[in-house]
Amino acid sequence: MSSVTNDLSGMEQTRRRLAALYLPIAEDLEACEKIYRSELKSSVPFVQRLVDHAARFQGKRLRPTLLLITARACGGIRPIHHQLAAVVEMIHTASLVHDDILDEAMVRRHAATINVEWGNESAVLLGDYLFTHAFHLAASTGSTLACQWISRATNRVWEGEMAQNYHRGDLDLTESTYFDIIRGKTAELTAVSAGLGAYFAESEPQVVDSMESYGRNLGIAFQIVDDLLDILGDERNTGKSLGTDLDKLKLTLPLIRYLAQASPDEAASVKSLMTDTDHSTSRRKAIKTVVSQDGIIDDCWRTARDYVDAARQNLEVLEDSPAKAILSSMTEDVVKRAF
Template identity: 40%
Template sequence: MPTKPAPRPDLARIHEAISSELEEVERRIQSQMATYQGVVGDLMGHVARFAGKRLRPSVCVLAGKALGQVSTIHFDVAVVAEMIHTATLVHDDVLDSADTRRNLPSVNTRWGTEVSVLFGDYLFAKAFALCASIPNRDVLLTMAETAKVMCLGELLQNVHRFNFALSEHDYLDIVTRKTAHLFGSCAELGGLASGCDAETREALREYGTAIGIAFQIVDDNLDLIGDEAEVGKTLGTDLDKGKITLPLIGLFERLDDKKRRDVQALISDPAARDKRRQVVDLIDANGLTDFALERADEHIAGAKARLAGLPRNSFRDALEALADYVVARRR
C-alpha cells in the first residue's frame, strides 16, 4: 500500500510559536519605513506592501528562543536582515527586468531603473545605520561581511550569464553567497544574542546556510515551472537573462552534444517563442522534474542534522518545520 505523502508544512502554524515576537519585529519594520514624506515615503509605502514570509526574521527569533529568551538585539537583527533582503529584491527586479513582485508592480516598473537602484542603495544604508546602533560589535561585523558576500554572489551570477559550462559546484557557490549567507547569519546571530557557545553558533550558521541554499534551489525551480499567479512575481526571467540554474545544469548533463547545443541556442535566442515551455518539456522528457528538489531535500536533511545539539523544545521543532517548509513551498 503506497505511503501517504507528508502534509505540506504550514508557515502560519510555524509562526504561532513566535507570534508575539514577530509582531514586535513587524512593528519595528513599519517604524523604520513610516517616517518619510514625498517620493521616499511613497517608495517606502510601496515596498512595505512587499511583506513576504519573513523567513529570515523567523530564523533569527526561533534560534534565539530555542536557546532561551529573545532580546532587543534579536529584534534589531531581524529588522536589519529584512531590510537588507528588501534592498536586494529592489535591485534584483532591476537586474531581471521584472514587472511584478508579490503581485504588485515592481519598483522599477513604477519609478524606473535609476530610482530603483538608488532606493535599493538607500535601504542598504538604512539597514546598516540601524545595525551600527546594536550594542554588539559582532553583529555589525557579521552583517557587514554578509552584505559583502551577497553582493559578490550577485556579481558572480551576472558575469556567468549564458555560461553553459557552469558546474553544479559553481552554481552552489553563487547561491550560497547571494542567498544562503544571510540565512546563515540570521541563525548564527539569533544564537549569539542568546549567549550560545562557539560550537552552537557555528551549527546554527550551517543550519541557516543549508536552508538558504535549498530556498534558492526551490526559487530557481519555481522560475521555470511555477505559476505566476501563485508565486506572485514575474517568472521565466532566469532563462531570459541567461542565468544557469540547477534544472538546466542537470539537463545539460543528460543531453548528448547536439541536443545540448540546440537547447543552448534556444536559450541564447532573444526572439525564441515559448522558450520556457520548451525547456520545461525537455526537463520532463529527460526525467528531471524532481532533480533540483531532490538536491534541495539533501540540504534540508543536512540543516536539520545541525540542530541535534540544541535543546529539544517547541522552538527547535519549529526550526525543523521551517526547513521542511522551504522545500514544500509553492511561492
C-alpha cells in the first residue's frame, strides 16, 4: 500500500489554528514537538524510519494541546509541561501502533500502518520503543509524582484495551461495560493530560480535579464520535480504515442501543450479519442502514453532546482567559472532529 502525503500535517493545522487564537500555545506546541523528536532520535537508520513514519499518525495533537492549554488556563506554564506534553503524545502514538496490530488496520491518517508496511514484529517493537522512551522522558522530569500519575493512567488505558479485547464477539455487551472500556482506553489519557497541566501550574486540588474531569468528559465524547464515524464516516475524509470495530466484533454505542430496543427477530438478524464472514464487505453499509432507524444515531450524538456540556461546566472553576476560551471551544471541536 502506498502512503499518501497530506498537504498540511495535523500538527501544522493545529499549530496554525491555535496561533490565530492565542500565539503562546502554538509556541508551546512547537517546544513539545522539539522534545518529542529529540527524545526519539536514533542512531539506527531503520529505527529512525519507523519513528518518523509513526509521527505521521499523531494527527492533531489532542493530548499535548490539552495539557499545554490547561497549564496556561491555570495560570502558568513551566518547562515540565512541555516535557509531559511530549510524554502523553508518545504514549498515545505507542498505543496507536499497537492498536493497529490488534485491529489489523491498513491505513491510519492517510498512511499505511506500521504492521502493513513493515510487519507485526516491527509494530510490536516500535510500540515498546515509544513506550519506554515515554517513561524515560517522564522520569527525566525529576518528578516522581508525574511518573506515578502517568504510569497509573497507562495501566488503566491497557486495562480498558484488554477488557475491550476480552469482550470482542460479545454481542450482548452492555452500555455500562462500553463506558467502562472507553473511560480506560481513551478518556484516562485525556483526563491525565488536563490534570497534569493544572497540577504543575500549581493549581488548588479542586481545580486539578475539575480539569481531570474536563479531560475525561472530553475524551468520552471524543470516543463516542470516533465510534459513530467507524460506522458513518468516509475513509477518504477520516484517513483511516473504517468498519474495523464491526469486523473485529466490537460493539459500539449505536449497535448496543439498537440491540437493546430491537425485537428478538431484529436482534438475531443483526447478530447474524455481524458474525457472517461472507458479508464482511457489505456489513458496514447494512449496519449503517439499520442503526440509522429509530433516531439511534441522533441519540448517540446527543450523548456525546451531554459529555461535551459536562466538560464545559468543569471549566467554570477557572478565571476567564484566552486559554480558557480555547478549552471551551475545544469541546465543540471534538464533536465537529476538528480534533
